[in-house]
Amino acid sequence: MIKLYIDWISQPSRAVKAVLDILKVPHEVKALKIQFDEHKSPEFTAIHPLQQLPVLQDGDFTVAESHNIMKYIIKQRNISTNLYPLSDIRQQTRIDQYLDYHHTNTRKCLHLYHSVLISPLKGEKVIPEVLEKEKQDVAKVFSYFENNWLKGRNYICGDQVTLADISACSEMLQLDMIKFDFQKYPITNAWLNRVIRIPEVYQAHNVAFKVIKKQNPSSQFLK
Ligand SMILES: N[C@@H](CCC(=O)N[C@@H](CS)C(=O)NCC(=O)O)C(=O)O
Known part of the structure; x- marks a missing residue:
């Protein structure tokens, strides 16, 4: 197994x-x-x-x-799935394009989450200029989702959910632990609600939701 x-x-x-x-x-x-x-x-x-x-x-x-x-x-396993369709090179390439972007862009959400929630718990000093830069980086990512990745589409790579959405959703949802204002980005917020409500995605976030419940009890994403 x-x-x-x-x-x-x-x-x-x-x-x-x-x-x-x-x-x-x-x-x-x-x-x-x-x-x-x-x-x-x-x-x-x-x-x-x-x-x-x-x-x-x-x-x-x-x-x-x-x-x-x-x-x-x-x-x-040669699995036939819209998450990453093996028979459609163009769609695979679109998905890969997002997945490559993710590492050096969306992943920056982690830094802000870390500075706001984890560093204080560990007694680490947060430098105000660094925090400001992290906020700007995250704002840039969300703006890019709002105006590019999700423009005119239900999901990052079209009308069907793919690996891109699942990877992005997991990363961005982490910001709910620090009460990030998702409502500022209505298209991205609506998409995030669609992806997180996929039962398997929601279930994989059970432990994360325990933290969210504690840090942000009025979160829109809690059932
Ligand atoms: N690019 C990697 C990132 C993996 C990664 O950063 N994992 C973190 C947890 S989110 C980790 O293991 N951190 C432990 C460490 O670096 O000490 C992937 O997509 O799998």
């Missing part, structure tokens, strides 16, 4: 978990806690020396990087 190493609080981990569930690929979840350095244990380091989650083990084959894991499963 495939093993999936994740931390429920990690955005790319949740995205991969949701994708495996949507595709109904049987797997065993190995939940680690980054907070307690469980990803730095000798056992996990032997599996993935970069000490990052998520990681998938398919027999003797180890796969890292969330987008790579999602695509590996679809390709290896």
